[in-house]
Amino acid sequence: MQKRFVILAFVSLLAGCNSTATQTRDTLTDQLESSVETIDLADIGSSDWERLCVLAPYSTNESAIAQFGFDWDAEGETGIEQRDDVYIIVFADQENVLSHIEMPRHPRELINSSISCLERSDSTIIWSAEEGWEAVANQNNGE
Numbered sequence: 001m002q003k004r005f006v007i008l009a010f011v012s013l014l015a016g017c018n019s020t021a022t023q024t025r026d027t028l029t030d031q032l033e034s035s036v037e038t039i040d041l042a043d044i045g046s047s048d049w050e051r052l053c054v055l056a057p058y059s060t061n062e063s064a065i066a067q068f069g070f071d072w073d074a075e076g077e078t079g080i081e082q083r084d085d086v087y088i089i090v091f092a093d094q095e096n097v098l099s100h101i102e103m104p105r106h107p108r109e110l111i112n113s114s115i116s117c118l119e120r121s122d123s124t125i126i127w128s129a130e131e132g133w134e135a136v137a138n139q140n141n142g143e
Contacts, residue, residue, distance in 0.1 A: 041123035049091035
């Protein structure tokens with residue numbers, strides 16, 4: 001009986017973690033696919049990330065390391081090096097990946113933009129049909 005309880009508790013914990021990632025992905029997908037022209041990415045994901053980075057399909061560990069500035073096993077964690085049906089949003093601090101989510105491909109996706117990595121303090125993005133998504137500098141920095 002105790003063994004069943006431990007297994008059930010573990011499965012519930014895993015489902016809870018997956019639920020948070022799914023909710024984050026769904027929230028961001030809804031915003032990207034809607035007609036909104038401005039999104040504050042600081043409102044996406046947990047409250048502890050400092051940088052948000054976008055890994056394109058077919059990214060390798062080497063390209064992820066070059067992008068982040070620290071080691072992360074993107075291939076082992078995501079399988080992105082062999083996929084073109086998704087891209088990966090990575091939430092990180094300055095030295096570690098805190099979490100990541102797979103994002104479905106669609107016309108207003110973040111990989112069709114100039115966005116590679118954004119600091120949380122400058123994570124507002126705007127949409128234009130000509131340029132796609134672009135980051136805008138935080139206008140509250142001087143206050």
